[in-house]
Amino acid sequence: xxxxxxxxxxxxxxxxxxxxxxxxxxxxxxxxxxxxxxxxxxxxxxxxxxxxxxxxxxxxxxxxxxxxxxxxxxxxxxxxxxxxxxxxxxxxxxxxxxxxxxxxxxxxxxxxxxxxxxxxxxxxxxxxxxxxxxxxxxxxxxxxxxxxxxxxxxxxxxxxxxxxxxxxxxxxxxxxxxxxxxxxxxxxxxxxxxxxxxxxxxxxxxxxxxxxxxxxxxxxxxxxxxxxxxxxxxxxxxxxxxxxxxxxxxxxxxxxxxxxxxxxxxxxxxxxxxxxxxxxxxxxxxxxxxxxxxxxxxxxxxxxxxxxxxxxxxxxxxxxxxxxxxxxxxxxxxxxxxxxxxxxxxxxxxxxxxxxxxxxxxxxxx
Numbered sequence: 001x002x003x004x005x006x007x008x009x010x011x012x013x014x015x016x017x018x019x020x021x022x023x024x025x026x027x028x029x030x031x032x033x034x035x036x037x038x039x040x041x042x043x044x045x046x047x048x049x050x051x052x053x054x055x056x057x058x059x060x061x062x063x064x065x066x067x068x069x070x071x072x073x074x075x076x077x078x079x080x081x082x083x084x085x086x087x088x089x090x091x092x093x094x095x096x097x098x099x100x101x102x103x104x105x106x107x108x109x110x111x112x113x114x115x116x117x118x119x120x121x122x123x124x125x126x127x128x129x130x131x132x133x134x135x136x137x138x139x140x141x142x143x144x145x146x147x148x149x150x151x152x153x154x155x156x157x158x159x160x161x162x163x164x165x166x167x168x169x170x171x172x173x174x175x176x177x178x179x180x181x182x183x184x185x186x187x188x189x190x191x192x193x194x195x196x197x198x199x200x201x202x203x204x205x206x207x208x209x210x211x212x213x214x215x216x217x218x219x220x221x222x223x224x225x226x227x228x229x230x231x232x233x234x235x236x237x238x239x240x241x242x243x244x245x246x247x248x249x250x251x252x253x254x255x256x257x258x259x260x261x262x263x264x265x266x267x268x269x270x271x272x273x274x275x276x277x278x279x280x281x282x283x284x285x286x287x288x289x290x291x292x293x294x295x296x297x298x299x300x301x302x303x304x305x306x307x308x309x310x311x312x313x314x315x316x317x318x319x320x321x322x323x324x325x326x327x328x329x330x331x332x333x334x335x336x337x338x339x340x341x342x343x344x345x346x347x348x349x350x351x352x353x354x355x356x357x358x359x360x361x362x363x364x365x366x
Contacts, residue, residue, distance in 0.1 A: 001321055002331045003351055004043030004247070005036060005079070005343060006302075007071075009062040010054040011217045013251070013302045013335045021338040022271050024060045029067060030074055032340055035075045039347035040355065042180055044071070045112060045333055048083035051121045053304065065097065072105035079179035080105055081196060083112040086138050087127055091145035092164055099150065099173045102193055107174035110194035113212065115139045115204070136203045137161075143195070143211045150192045188213045196247070209235035214245040216333070219304035220340050222320070226327030235327075247331035248324060252306030254317050254344035261312045268337065305335055321354065 006013070013018030022028065033044055048064035051057045068082040080101075084094060097281055098123065102109040115135040122129040130138060141159045148155040149169045157164040175191035188194050188233075197208045198216035208215055215227055215232050229246050234243055251268075255261040309320050310332070321332065336342035 001325055001329070001354065002042040003040065004045055004079075004331055004333045005041055005339070006249075006333060006335045007033065007044045007046045007062075007067070008339050009047055009064065009067065010049075010052045011059065011061075012337055012339075013054060013305075014268050015054060015300050016268070017337075018055065022340070024062060026062070026067065026070065028340075029062060030071065032343075033071050033075050033078060035340065036343060039343060040351045041078065042078040042342070043081055043331065043333075046071075046080070046082045048085055048088070048114065049118070049121060050125055051118070053118065053121075057120070057124075059242055060349075064067055065101075069097050069101045071102060071350060072101050072109065075105075075108075077108075077180045079110055079177075079194075081110045081112050081194075083114050085114050085116045086142035087116050087122065087130065087135065088125075089142075091142045091162060092167055095149035096169055099169065099171060099195060102173040103171060105174075107176055107178035107191075108112050109173070110177075110179075110196060112134070112216065113143065113195055113197040118273050128248070132201065134312070136199075136201075136207055140207055140211065147192070147211075153251065176361050178231050179274050205232065205235060209234070209244075210239050210241070212244070214247060214331075217246070217248045219249050219251070219306065219308035221307060221309060222327050222329075223321040225324065225329060229328040247333055248308060248329050249303040249305055249333045249335070250308030250310040251301045252310040252317070252334045252336045252342065252350075254310075254312075254314055254342075254345050255347050256313065258312050258316070265306065265311060269306070302335060314329070314353070317350050318354055321350070 002023050008022045009024070009029065011024035014020055029349050036044065046064045046068050049061060052059040052061040052064075068080050071078070071124045072081055098111065100111060116129070119129045138161055141161050144159070145157050145162050145164055148157055148164070149167050150173055153168050155164060155167040177191065177194060181210060195212040195214050195216040196215060197204075197212045198218070199205060199208060209232055217228055225248055232246070253264045255260050255264065310317050324332065334346065336346065
């Protein structure tokens with residue numbers, strides 16, 4: 001299993017607390033990422049939103065792309081997965097920026113392609129907001145341009161949304177991926193940055209199976225996630241493409257007893273419609289085509305994280321991770337609060353024992 005964490009670019013993940021002791025600053029983010037490498041984390045996901053959907057639109061949030069470039073320069077092992085929304089970026093220019101950051105990171109950059117959902121944010125920044133399927137049509141063409149610019153010189157494209165004439169892009173991305181963790185995601189064609197994406201509509205799943213390398217899922221129990229993985233594998237095989245990797249989000253609460261963990265769940269889900277994040281919750285529901293109804297309790301910690309069930313004693317959490325691994329998950333993307341303190345605990349009580357056990361098993365089978 002590879003262990004990733006969401007970088008707290010919004011100052012936290014809880015909609016019922018103003019201050020989670022997670023400063024919205026480059027200083028906090030850089031300290032956290034560097035410490036995460038020491039603790040055994042393999043990846044950080046940097047969300048891209050120009051408004052803060054957790055603490056309210058007036059609260060600060062870090063820019064994803066400048067943060068990713070800076071982290072590339074001060075880390076050595078972490079895979080840096082930065083979210084990118086096609087509606088906010090010209091694909092040829094983004095291809096150039098990403099290739100440069102990939103060189104700074106020595107082949108550790110990857111992209112989480114997000115087809116947007118928040119109408120208010122788009123209009124506040126002067127960006128057109130398309131209907132759901134139109135956003136995915138844009139993403140599809142955008143990916144074609146991105147891949148074309150990365151794959152060769154003198155690339156041209158004439159499409160409905162983008163017109164590229166004789167593109168020249170140098171340097172290209174680093175030709176091999178150099179991040180850590182076992183298992184490592186399959187190497188994408190040409191060594192370009194790994195393309196992750198998530199989505200639950202038919203339109204999204206068909207696009208991801210055809211044009212991305214890895215599928216990311218919101219939090220859900222292992223049995224539900226397993227069915228999604230089986231479905232995506234079938235779509236991938238039908239397209240005649242190599243296997244994908246699979247990741248799932250989760251909110252981690254590791255405690256010495258079940259009762260302590262339960263008390264923490266109650267603390268973090270005490271949220272109401274009066275809280276500042278509620279307006280963006282409503283737009284997320286209406287702007288996405290989700291497979292399941294989402295309660296305000298689900299949304300209280302972002303990305304349905306509680307449904308994954310990484311809650312309880314260290315033994316319970318490790319067993320839950322084994323259930324996810326058994327259905328095909330090879331990456332977990334964790335949130336917790338306060339992040340720095342909880343990541344220390346998670347590493348000591350879950351990651352280190354897990355990898356020590358894996359080493360023993362491997363040694364015993366040689």
